[in-house]
Amino acid sequence: xxxxxxxxxxxxxxxxxxxxxxxxxxxxxxxxxxxxxxxxxxxxxxxxxxxxxxxxxxxxxxxxxxxxxxxxxxxxxxxxxxxxxxxxxxxxxxxxxxxxxxxxxxxxxxxxxxxxxxxxxxxxxxxxxxxxxxxxxxxxxxxxxxxxxxxxxxxxxxxxxxxxxxxxxxxxxxxxxxxxxxxxxxxxxxxxxxxxxxxxxxxxxxxxxxxxxxxxxxxxxxxxxxxxxxxxxxxxxxxxxxxxxx
Numbered sequence: 001x002x003x004x005x006x007x008x009x010x011x012x013x014x015x016x017x018x019x020x021x022x023x024x025x026x027x028x029x030x031x032x033x034x035x036x037x038x039x040x041x042x043x044x045x046x047x048x049x050x051x052x053x054x055x056x057x058x059x060x061x062x063x064x065x066x067x068x069x070x071x072x073x074x075x076x077x078x079x080x081x082x083x084x085x086x087x088x089x090x091x092x093x094x095x096x097x098x099x100x101x102x103x104x105x106x107x108x109x110x111x112x113x114x115x116x117x118x119x120x121x122x123x124x125x126x127x128x129x130x131x132x133x134x135x136x137x138x139x140x141x142x143x144x145x146x147x148x149x150x151x152x153x154x155x156x157x158x159x160x161x162x163x164x165x166x167x168x169x170x171x172x173x174x175x176x177x178x179x180x181x182x183x184x185x186x187x188x189x190x191x192x193x194x195x196x197x198x199x200x201x202x203x204x205x206x207x208x209x210x211x212x213x214x215x216x217x218x219x220x221x222x223x224x225x226x227x228x229x230x231x232x233x234x235x236x237x238x239x240x241x242x243x244x245x246x
Contacts, residue, residue, distance in 0.1 A: 088117055088199045122195045125202035125227050128234035129195075132225065139184035144174050149228055149235035157240040159221055187211045189218070200229035208241060220244040 091114050098107040128147070135143035148154060148167060155165040156173055164173050178184075189209040196203055208221040226238035 088114065088121070091117065118197060121197040121202065121229075124229075124234050125197055125204065126193075126195050128227050128236060129193075129204045129206075129225055132236050132239070133188060133190065137184070137186040137188045139178040139186070141171075141175060141178050144178070145171060147236055149230060149237040151237075154237045156238070157242075159241050159243050202227045202229075202234065207244065220246070 091110055095107055095110040095114065098104075098110060131143065132147045134140070135147050148170065150167050152166045154167050154170055155163050156170045157163050158173065158177075164170055187210065191207045191209060193204060193206040204223075204225045204227070206223050206225075208223050209218040210221070211218045220243070221241045222244045223239065223241040225236055225240075227234045228237050229235075
């Protein structure tokens with residue numbers, strides 16, 4: 001199956017679509033597992049899935065489509081700071097001031113607040129990562145659109161493919177994946193999940209395992225997902241997946 005996507009240079013380029021799954025099994029709920037101090041997320045999708053060749057092979061970099069005027073969602077904001085709600089950067093500044101002034105009681109309180117904020121942020125980023133993979137494994141384009149930040153700064157790199165830039169172009173690439181002749185949900189298992197957050201930016205690294213109907217083996221991909229916080233909510237802005245061979 002081959003679809004075409006047009007770059008801003010006006011050249012129509014073939015876009016081979018990734019094969020990812022045939023499965024008629026209903027997906028049980030997603031759940032989190034803590035494994036030896038490391039966060040691990042598993043998407044349980046039932047059995048019987050088979051992977052074919054991966055997607056978007058040979059795609060060259062595509063530039064961004066213009067974002068609609070007035071579309072603010074998905075753009076970084078300083079709302080929390082303006083509203084007077086402490087954020088990580090302001091707490092760090094207060095902590096530095098407290099230490100300089102030798103106000104150690106205040107410094108201890110601020111360290112506790114930073115620790116709680118960091119854990120809350122990690123949980124929120126992990127939840128955003130789960131929303132992305134739930135949309136992916138279900139072939140849910142509405143949820144996929146909602147999971148991504150808006151703007152020309154977002155991009156995706158599918159396995160064995162080039163960089164696709166800009167919200168509209170990124171969504172077109174996911175539409176081609178989801179419109180392929182497969183039965184959803186996909187069977188995906190995420191392993192070695194690690195979450196890192198600083199301020200309004202966070203990222204998740206993980207190993208993606210895919211298996212399609214009739215296959216006894218799992219395809220493996222290493223993925224990095226970058227998230228940004230917009231108006232108090234986390235959105236994915238970069239997804240980069242590459243094949244991984246043992």
